[in-house]
Amino acid sequence: MEFLNSPTRNLFFTGKGGVGKTSVACASAVRLADAGQRVLLVSTDPASNLDEVLGVALENRPTAVPAVPGLFAMNIDPEKSAAEYRERMVSPYRGLLPEAAVQSMEEQFSGSCTLEIAAFDEFSRLLGDRAATSEFDFVIFDTAPTGHTLRLLTLPSAWDGFMQQNTTGTSCLGPLAGLQAQQKLYQESVKALSDSAVTTLILVARAEASALQEASRTSVELAELGVNNQHLVINGVFRASDSSDPYAAALQQRGEAALAAMPAGLRAFPQTVVPLSPTGILGIDSLRQLGTQDFASAHTSPSESFDRLDDLPPLADLIDDLVAPGHGVILAMGKGGVGKTTVAAAVAVAIAERGYEVHLSTTDPAAHLAAALDDGHLPNLSVNRIDPEAETAKYSAEVLGRAGAGLDPQGKALLEEDLRSPCTEEIAVFRAFADAVAAGTNKFVVLDTAPTGHTILLLDSALAYHREVTRQSSEMPEAVENLLPRLRDPEFTRVLVVTLPEATPVHEAAALQNDLRRAEIEPFAWVLNQVLSPLPLVDPLMKLRQAHEQRYLREVKDSHANRVITIPWQIEPPTGLDGLRRLLQQDLATSKR
Numbered sequence: 060m061e062f063l064n065s066p067t068r069n070l071f072f073t074g075k076g077g078v079g080k081t082s083v084a085c086a087s088a089v090r091l092a093d094a095g096q097r098v099l100l101v102s103t104d105p106a107s108n109l110d111e112v113l114g115v116a117l118e119n120r121p122t123a124v125p126a127v128p129g130l131f132a133m134n135i136d137p138e139k140s141a142a143e144y145r146e147r148m149v150s151p152y153r154g155l156l157p158e159a160a161v162q163s164m165e166e167q168f169s170g171s172c173t174l175e176i177a178a179f180d181e182f183s184r185l186l187g188d189r190a191a192t193s194e195f196d197f198v199i200f201d202t203a204p205t206g207h208t209l210r211l212l213t214l215p216s217a218w219d220g221f222m223q224q225n226t227t228g229t230s231c232l233g234p235l236a237g238l239q240a241q242q243k244l245y246q247e248s249v250k251a252l253s254d255s256a257v258t259t260l261i262l263v264a265r266a267e268a269s270a271l272q273e274a275s276r277t278s279v280e281l282a283e284l285g286v287n288n289q290h291l292v293i294n295g296v297f298r299a300s301d302s303s304d305p306y307a308a309a310l311q312q313r314g315e316a317a318l319a320a321m322p323a324g325l326r327a328f329p330q331t332v333v334p335l336s337p338t339g340i341l342g343i344d345s346l347r348q349l350g351t352q353d354f355a356s357a358h359t360s361p362s363e364s365f366d367r368l369d370d371l372p373p374l375a376d377l378i379d380d381l382v383a384p385g386h387g388v389i390l391a392m393g394k395g396g397v398g399k400t401t402v403a404a405a406v407a408v409a410i411a412e413r414g415y416e417v418h419l420s421t422t423d424p425a426a427h428l429a430a431a432l433d434d435g436h437l438p439n440l441s442v443n444r445i446d447p448e449a450e451t452a453k454y455s456a457e458v459l460g461r462a463g464a465g466l467d468p469q470g471k472a473l474l475e476e477d478l479r480s481p482c483t484e485e486i487a488v489f490r491a492f493a494d495a496v497a498a499g500t501n502k503f504v505v506l507d508t509a510p511t512g513h514t515i516l517l518l519d520s521a522l523a524y525h526r527e528v529t530r531q532s533s534e535m536p537e538a539v540e541n542l543l544p545r546l547r548d549p550e551f552t553r554v555l556v557v558t559l560p561e562a563t564p565v566h567e568a569a570a571l572q573n574d575l576r577r578a579e580i581e582p583f584a585w586v587l588n589q590v591l592s593p594l595p596l597v598d599p600l601m602k603l604r605q606a607h608e609q610r611y612l613r614e615v616k617d618s619h620a621n622r623v624i625t626i627p628w629q630i631e632p633p634t635g636l637d638g639l640r641r642l643l644q645q646d647l648a649t650s651k652r
Contacts, residue, residue, distance in 0.1 A: 060331045062290040063090055067259045069186065069251060070199045074263035075273035076395015077564065079294040082340040083263050083333065084201040085112050086349035092130035093347070096196040100132040103182055103202045108563050109134060114342055119181075126343045131195070141177040187248035253285030260289045262328070266296050266314035270396070275322035291328045293318070297335040299598055306591075307598035309630040337603040339562045367605075368612045369593040371625040374402070375643045377555075377584060378409045384550055385415075388499035390506050391586075392575075393557035394567045398588040402557050402626070403507035405639040410503050411440035420445060420495050421507040437636060445491045447484050454487035490536065496545055496552070497538035546580050553583035556620070560587050560608035569619050585620035587612065589628045 060083070062070070072084040081102070088100040099121055102109045109132055110117050115124050119139055121131040152161055184191050185198060192198050251257050260281060264274040278289055297314055299307035333349060340349060381389060391403040400421065407419040419442045455478040463471045498504050546552050554575060558568035572582055591605040592612060616623050626642055633642050 060087060060090070060292070060333070061329055062259055062261060062292075062331065063087060066091070066197065067255075067257055067288070068197055069258040070197065070261060071252075071258065072199070072201050072261045072263055073277055075270045077397060077559075078263050078265045078270050079333075079340070080261075080263040081108060081112055081201050081563070082346070082349060083261070083292055083294060084199055085109070086340075086346045087261075088130055088132070088197075088199045089127050089343060089346045091197050091199075092124075092127045095129065097129045097194060098131065098197045098199060099185075099192055099195040100130065100199045100201065101135060101182075101185060102133070103135045103200060108566065109201065111562065111566060112341055112346070124343075135181045140181045143177070145177075183244050183248040186251050187244045187246075249285070253287070255288035258286070258288060260286050261292055262289060262325070263292045263294055264325075265294055265396075266317045268317045268320060271317060271321050271325060275324050278324060278328075289328050290331065291325050292331045292333060294333045295335045296332050297600070300600060301598040304596060304598040304601060305630055306594055306596055306628065307601050310601075313632065335600070337600050338607045341562055366609065367592050368609055368616070371587070371590075371612070371616070371623050373644075374405060374586065374624050374626055375409075377586075377624055378406070378413070378643070381406065381553055381583075382410055382413060382415060382503070386499060386502055387550070388496050388504045388506065388545065388552045390508055390552065390554045391557050392508050392554055392571060394564050394571075397557050397559050397564050397568075398626075399557045400507045401633055401639070401642070402555060402586050402588065403505050405633070405642040406555070407440060407442075407503075407505040408437060408636060408639045409643050410505070411437050415439060416502040417441070417505060418443070418495075418498060418502060419505045419507070445488060445495065447488050450487040450491045451484045454490065455483060490539060493536065493538040493542040496542055499545070499551060543578075547578075549581060549583070552580070554580060556582045556585045557588060558585065558615070560590055560592075560611040560615075562611065565611045565615060565619075572619065582620075584622040584624055585615055587615060587623065587625045590625045591628055592625070593627050 070084075070087060072080040072087075074080045084100065088098045092098045100109065100113075113124050113132055114126070115122060115132065117132055117134045119133060119136045121133050124130040124132055149161060182200070186200075260278075262274040262278055264270040274291065282289070297307075297310050299311045302308055336345070336349070338345070340346060389403070389406060391399040391406070393399050403421075404419060407417050411417040416439050419440065421444050455475075458478060459471075459474065463474050466474060492506075495504055495506060556568050556572055558564040568585065575582060590612070591601065591608060594605070596602050596605055612625075629638075629641065631638060631641070633639055
């Protein structure tokens, strides 16, 4: 990995869900520690799996990794950080203000924006306060702060005491109130991020069009904020060793096509190519092999025989049960990169072709539905994206018309600045999500939701949103008021947990299911995508991966899911109406040995 030849002190890894940024970040940390450096590895991901990859139980403080002298790791727990941040903001007023006022303050600090700011508050301590990490030579962050987070810090209201001046009751800047006290720390953090001698941003992608496009978007967004020292890692590049295997040949050709069409902006960066792992990247030994010359040949042949679990039912088996109520909402949920968009689109097409009216929508900022459908047209099927920019503009106009009508020019200017906060986008998108769910009362609505962490924040913000709206208006939108009851009604909402037969996606899907159950939402079925098990493979590396996935297929079947559906890996990408229809074919897996 070329960026380790002369690394900066801070290394940030970012990329689309499922591209392997945690694996690359962990491998980099191990490599530096093995060279005698003291390294702190930090995850800011709400769905962090550092513990599993490193084989160590981590906390919200540096914890030694016994197998690697000099390596320490920690998870920034957003919920814990948010609770501590909220208490730090509210506790000085307990006993001084009426209880109702204290409760109002607590409500201001209960939304998803507080969670994001609190995580950044802890992140900034590690980045901006050199004394906090003085015992370490390198600090590695698994998941960089987004442009969304950094833009919060550019709002002048964060620094000028706006919360003390505001009397309109309309602000969503409550989470930012605590930033004033640490203005210098945040300024040092932003300065460190933009200093090319101190910080490198590593964009992790796969040889897939969507992952490369996401890396390009992130690159541009952070470059606009001054983060210019960037390096591209293309992870999981496959080279077939047996050209007679049509599946192996197709996988290699697909990767080559994606790399040939790489966005121009990415080509300018130095690059590291990491070969596809024959098995999962778990444990220190596999991390030490990642990216080395003998990595791809670490295992040259699969076991002589293994018990294949290749008789799980196909996606087509779900459709009868999904259409039984005659209307309702179907949610495709899961970690980024597992194929939620494809599953959602295939289900929507199948239901529409049975004569039902179907609306297919997404809350995913990456929004690949158009590509999945390839602009095909089908009677009964309508498609749209919940556009954050458009929803925010509509919501802001409503708030300005309602709350800004009686303000003087200065007050109106402050309100307009408040509404430029990304917190406003969270509320606007949430309202659109609630409206989309409400439409399921008279037709089918299929939602390709955002990746796991974002989705859970979206659902968890329901009560905070209720409070936010009642501060801004005495009226509660019916769609918002009924959202949670609708999501909890198994006759109205069916949740499909989409995942891949690999360690991290399966375990993150299990965590998602636990979160949903805590919210009293029971998943309808698990959909295991891109399964190799039924395929007649010949290529050695592909057969190794086929053997490796068996344990995760069985784990899902035996320990997690009440109902399991599988979609075999496709030679032709399942795009366009014809591609989506293929996913519903009963004989999809071809012959079995």
